[in-house]
Amino acid sequence: MTNINENFLKLQNNYLFSTVRKKVEEYQKQNPTKKIINLGIGDVTLPIPKSVIEAMKNACDEMRDSTTFKGYGPEQGYDFLKEKILQKDYYSRGIKLEKDEIFISDGSKCDTGNISDIFGTNNRVAITDPVYPVYLDSNVMAGRSGEYIEQNGQYEKIVYLPCDCENNFIPELPKTKVDMIYLCYPNNPTGTVLTKAQLQQWVEYAKKTKAVILFDAAYEAYITEPEIPHSIYEIEDAKKVAIEFKSFSKTAGFTGIRCAYTVIPKEVVGYTRNGNEISINALWNRRQCSKFNGVSYITQKGAEAIYTEEGKKEIQKNIHYYLENAKMIKQALENIGFQTYGGVNSPYIWLKTQKQQKSWEFFDELLEKSHIVGTPGSGFGPSGEGYFRLTGFGSRENTINACISMKNMLQ
Amino acid sequence: MTNINENFLKLQNNYLFSTVRKKVEEYQKQNPTKKIINLGIGDVTLPIPKSVIEAMKNACDEMRDSTTFKGYGPEQGYDFLKEKILQKDYYSRGIKLEKDEIFISDGSKCDTGNISDIFGTNNRVAITDPVYPVYLDSNVMAGRSGEYIEQNGQYEKIVYLPCDCENNFIPELPKTKVDMIYLCYPNNPTGTVLTKAQLQQWVEYAKKTKAVILFDAAYEAYITEPEIPHSIYEIEDAKKVAIEFKSFSKTAGFTGIRCAYTVIPKEVVGYTRNGNEISINALWNRRQCSKFNGVSYITQKGAEAIYTEEGKKEIQKNIHYYLENAKMIKQALENIGFQTYGGVNSPYIWLKTQKQQKSWEFFDELLEKSHIVGTPGSGFGPSGEGYFRLTGFGSRENTINACISMKNMLQ
Structure with missing residues (x-):
């Protein structure tokens, strides 16, 4: 009888990204005209350099x-x-x-x-x-x-x-x-x-x-x-x-x-x-x-x-692009009163929610009010509760629109 | 203190291919004019198909x-x-x-x-x-x-x-x-x-x-x-x-x-x-x-x-090429009295040495007499002792020359 490695059974199903996807799909279905901007993405989006x-x-x-x-x-x-x-x-x-x-x-x-x-x-x-x-x-x-x-x-x-x-x-x-x-x-x-x-x-x-x-x-x-x-x-x-x-x-x-x-x-x-x-x-x-x-x-x-x-120049240009995005998002968040971390030496901005709002509640609010998708901090571990991750990996256009949208959110 | 996985210490160093390489280098050094043919290779040699x-x-x-x-x-x-x-x-x-x-x-x-x-x-x-x-x-x-x-x-x-x-x-x-x-x-x-x-x-x-x-x-x-x-x-x-x-x-x-x-x-x-x-x-x-x-x-x-x-045709052509090589080697070995296995549904020919000769002894003899490199069967496990692996992955020219060389070996 083949025994399995039972340690696998201890693993918690991490539904983080699939839950994010489902919620976004649901929202889009109910609001088909709204343009959703994904700043939850942990993947690069610029094409591979020519060299x-x-x-x-x-x-x-x-x-x-x-x-x-x-x-x-x-x-x-x-x-x-x-x-x-x-x-x-x-x-x-x-x-x-x-x-x-x-x-x-x-x-x-x-x-x-x-x-x-x-x-x-x-x-x-x-x-x-x-x-x-x-x-x-x-x-x-x-x-x-x-x-x-x-x-x-x-x-x-x-x-x-x-x-x-x-x-x-x-x-x-x-x-x-x-x-x-x-x-x-x-x-x-x-x-x-x-x-x-x-x-x-x-x-x-x-x-x-x-x-x-x-x-x-x-x-x-x-x-x-x-x-x-x-x-x-x-x-x-x-x-x-x-x-x-x-x-x-x-x-x-x-x-x-x-x-x-x-x-x-x-x-x-x-x-x-x-x-x-x-x-x-x-x-x-x-x-x-x-x-x-x-x-x-x-x-x-x-x-x-x-x-x-040549290659070094090309990749540095791309990194600079993502970092500029991150800077804009960070600035936009701070302008509307959020405490943020990261985003200077990293494509990731980590924000603290306000009034002890839970990560998933913030996710819902951001999606509904600004049509922006991010990643709930609690998905990365218990100390991530009350935090939220946004990334600079989106396109410049989406990033700018997201910043405007966030600004309007609290007005 | 970081413990290692001590199961790794049970592993035997498999010197098979490095010993083969060393012996070949040594032989070539002492016989610089001899052209050695490698039929020990377990890697493909034909380039990737166009498609x-x-x-x-x-x-x-x-x-x-x-x-x-x-x-x-x-x-x-x-x-x-x-x-x-x-x-x-x-x-x-x-x-x-x-x-x-x-x-x-x-x-x-x-x-x-x-x-x-x-x-x-x-x-x-x-x-x-x-x-x-x-x-x-x-x-x-x-x-x-x-x-x-x-x-x-x-x-x-x-x-x-x-x-x-x-x-x-x-x-x-x-x-x-x-x-x-x-x-x-x-x-x-x-x-x-x-x-x-x-x-x-x-x-x-x-x-x-x-x-x-x-x-x-x-x-x-x-x-x-x-x-x-x-x-x-x-x-x-x-x-x-x-x-x-x-x-x-x-x-x-x-x-x-x-x-x-x-x-x-x-x-x-x-x-x-x-x-x-x-x-x-x-x-x-x-x-x-x-x-x-x-x-x-x-x-x-x-x-x-x-x-x-197109791709299917190209890869079948290559497979046919290797199988033809294997067939030639198998035939050449059998013509000089060796018992062989494989080589029909596989690029590998497995031969039984004669007079209970050890795999490594056969390796030495084949290298010295025919300038052919193969792989001692004992390197694949104790039941491989007394056997030897040759492969059809060489070039056609090398394969033909190896077959001629083997024929001369026992004459």
Whole structure:
């Protein structure tokens, strides 16, 4: 009799986005003439830059020719792409890493989920709250949580680090000892960042407690303030304790093309129950060689093009566009009296509802009065209650119309 | 303190292909004028068909245009590809399946490895011996094995189903009860197949014992004999017990492009320890939605093109080419007195060495006398000892030269 992994049964069905969709459909049905503007979108909308497309089309031509055809590539990714990453994303910031510390993959969602494979199920996991659900769900699936507690919206055994306006969205160090710490900065969903000093505290905590930090920097390209770290390795000793996830999805519009990379410095170690040090890099390499077969050559050639002068200009233009949208939304919200967070080093604006309005109530009001769709903060975790996420990923036209519509909402 | 998954430490380093490479490099160094022919290759060598390349280039153009740009796609794959798969791979064989029973992925290696996530660690796993190492290694990592036993080359708790010339490479039903059964037909590495009647036995066994069959049909397109099943769902009731993995890698030369699909009929169930039935399809859907983010739109458009009239012709031409190579190698080996298996419904030829010569000894002899590289059977499992794998994936010229060279070897 085949037993299933019963940890899956602990998972709560996250109806967040499907509930959003249903409510929008219902509203549109009852108000067929109203133009609804979607600012709930967490996906890019601008097309792929020309230089990337040209590189991919050239790679297609290579695949058509027997002299340049590529079969299986390295599971860890091609050197041509790793070299660009090292040079442009790390050496340029004074961070020294080696090629075999970079693992190209088909997405940070996959990597942040699959990384769980190489760790023991007895580790205690810390996540910020609100949080990108993959960190939590992948650990529930792996058996690192207890049951879900309806009353507080938390899983047993998981250490939640609340981030709200009380602590200015800076998570406090955990009071109980933890072994695996997920941090995402610039943060999804709150759009907030950590300074070097704040991140340094986490690196020190991890060093002291022999924990590992899983640092998701998928939104790094949106950082505009010069003092904010783009990589956790800008922090002293982070190479001893941190794994970094980076993605081309939001940097270069690759959400539908699928390319990302994970950095595991060789100094990062985990421990056997007997206290023996084991290289995390070697474990991940083994995992990827056994359960992954590399990223499409065409995709990797596209990713490489991002690092050309032309490609860099093109992606920066797109990022600037989304950030301008975010700025407008933030300004519009503040003009009508909302407290907002994020939106400066991030495409995400996190707003606090007024008069302790619940996230879903705000959703309904915003849809009815302004015909704008956003994402209720409570969908990202219990500490997201009373908050709401809007994004700069819409078109300029929609963003401007949304801002006007919001202004009218409170008049 | 971060604990690692100590099951990883049980894994044996599989030095098979790196040892092959080192030996070849060494030989070439000492014999710089000798032209070595590689028939050990398990990768395609013919370039991607024109119709696929054109579809991918068109998809690139779509990604460049804001009106046709695609961001995140469905985690389970686009309907346009699923519809072609259903129509051409299943309905055409009288097999009825639904779209939500098909999961598009970036490779069967990933799927056959990751599928382990949704099953309990207490299941007993059966694999054929010799075997494609992913099935074994992913289960060792997940904790379904005991330690590796040097003496017999087997992991404790894993049920090995020996396949050799004694049983004509038809695995016997296990004597101990098993819960997860990996079958790969046409088989890698032996190139052998199962008839419908032989496969029917496994379906009946699985039904009776409430086991699940994980059926890898990556080489299905190489089947030439009309009575051999192309899908396990050609067998009555297989939809109740079997998951099927299919890949575009060997069918259409996609090893460097990455696309495959997994079929999980909704009738397939696993069980909780309390004996409650749980849908395996729903578990895998949850797994993929949490830890996977879909396959590149460009890749999926390329895969779709395989199902056009033109695409079908092109890929069949390539498959025919590899099968002709395999036929030549098989004939050449038999002419000089070797017993061979496979090579009819598969690009792989599995030969039995003579006078009980060890696989690695034969490797050395073949390299020295004929300058041909192949793969020692013992690298695929203890029952592979005394066997050797050659493949039809080389160029025609190399294949012909290898056949001549082998003929001279024994003269």
